[in-house]
Amino acid sequence: MRCKIYLENNSHAVYYAGDTLKGIVEVKLQQTKRIQGVYFIVYGAAKCYWTEERAQSRGSGGNRRTVKKAFNYEGKEVYLDTKTYLLGTPEGRQIKMRNGTYKFDFSCHLPRSLPANFDGSFGHIDYYCKAVIEIPWGFDEDYKIMFRIEQKADLNDEPLLKIPSHSEEIRQYCCLFCTTDFLIFTVTLPFTGFAPGQIIPVTVNYNNKSGIEVLSTKISLKRIIRYKGDIPHRRTNVDIEKIIEDYHDGVDGSSSVEFVKNLKLPERMINTNIKYSNLIQVSYEIKVEAEVPDCHKNAVIIIPITIGSVPLKISQSDYSVSETEINFSEPNTSEQNGNGSTIVAYPDVHSNKQAVTSPAIEGNLPLPPPPPFEEALEVIRKSPQNHVKLKDERTPEITLTPANLRT
CATH class of the missing domain: 2.60.40.640 (Immunoglobulin-like)
Known part of the structure; x- marks a missing residue:
């Protein structure tokens, strides 16, 4: 037979x-x-x-x-x-x-x-x-x-993914019996739905008056896989995979700075499947960490994002950051930093002494067509x-x- x-x-x-x-x-x-x-x-x-x-x-x-x-x-x-x-x-x-x-x-x-x-x-x-x-x-x-x-994970089926995400962390540090002024640390994404091969523009802003230097900024994309078992009893096993990790300069203890870091997604990625599976769930998050010296605790901001097959239908003007949108005056200095990106210094509108800096945007941020599905x-x-x-x-x-x- x-x-x-x-x-x-x-x-x-x-x-x-x-x-x-x-x-x-x-x-x-x-x-x-x-x-x-x-x-x-x-x-x-x-x-x-x-x-x-x-x-x-x-x-x-x-x-x-x-x-x-x-x-x-x-x-x-x-x-x-x-x-x-x-x-x-x-x-x-x-x-x-x-x-x-x-x-x-x-x-x-x-x-x-x-x-x-x-x-x-x-x-x-x-x-x-x-x-x-x-x-x-x-x-x-x-x-x-x-x-x-x-x-066929079409990100346009979820309108909330088109809304920008803005998170803020405010920190004070202790020095013996004294408390420092505030470090205000914010991270902004133009939207939270992305397709493989796209660029994620991460905008980071520091307003540091704490007197504690931020040594560097670590920006990473992580995939979180949760396995949920129910035998012999309920238990969750979390597996975290680091997809992208990049670093940028920090800020000294008494100044402000804003920059944009572009994260290029791989061409092949597993889609977010939280709404399809309860047992094995795949999700993603952007983690931005302000690294400070000594025994002080780092400031961390985490923003969940969704990965799908079909990208959001958003024009470039809806999310590209320009110098006019930063709402600063004309620059008076320009210099190259160590990692090759251009830092433009602007006079602070609130003070005659302090300057606020913002990087030149690293080219356009195009939305490429979605890559084909992985061939079996x-x-x-x-x-x-x-x-x-x-x-x-x-x-x-x-x-x-x-x-x-x-x-």
Whole structure:
């Protein structure tokens, strides 16, 4: 017996959420065989698993000791689970299939809410379809192939992402029995939705009257992956990946400065999927840290952002920063700093002594077209019991020969 699964008009077995999965199951028999039926399963789920070690005290008194114990956590969330009989019924009569070739059509709508495939350190999201031949008084025989789901994450569907984000941190520092004046530290983003390949303009402003020098400014983009297990009890494992990290000059203890740092996103990124999956959630954040000396605590501002496939429809004039928008007077000095960006000094409108500086914008901030989705180079997970063979470029043919079946 041989079984072949054909996916209709899909050579890479990659589908968008909302598409329809169609194809043919072909069964070839070389001799007569009795079966109960043939059914087709389409399944998709997320699974996570990890191990944590904790110290526990055992014994009492002089025999008390501390030992490490391993705790295993796991979780599962099902997104798609359909079962359709292509031949026969579970309670019906047995069917005698003579030698020959049998073909069965299948079709399954893929909901728009399906999360995209994901493979992480502590979990994964996978999808597969499987044809099962029920054998009465024997072991059923199944034939499975994997397929991938991609999400058309259009950022324009969420209007709140077009709103600028402005965060402020105010700090005072202690010097012996005295308290310094304020350090006012602000970070602004023109909007909070971005597509891979775009530029994130991060505007940082310091108004420092504390007398404490800000040594440098660290700006980073991080991906946060949360795995949520519920066995043996609820537990969340957070995996943080640093995507981009860059540095800029700080500010001395009695002056003000404003600059824009452009972060270029990679061309390939995992989309934010918080609204599609509860078990494995991918999110992003911009973290800006003002690093100060000695034992003083750094000022930190974190702004969550959303990564999607289709960029926001916003003109460049809506978010580009120009010198006139900074609302300063004409510059009276100009110099190059160590990292190559131009710092323009403006006289402070509030004081004749203090100057406020702002960098020249590093060129235009274009919105490039969204990059194409990642092509699936390997869409079928091979099994030791399966032999995979692609015969047609347009229609994949998967030939599977179970190890426990004689042909």
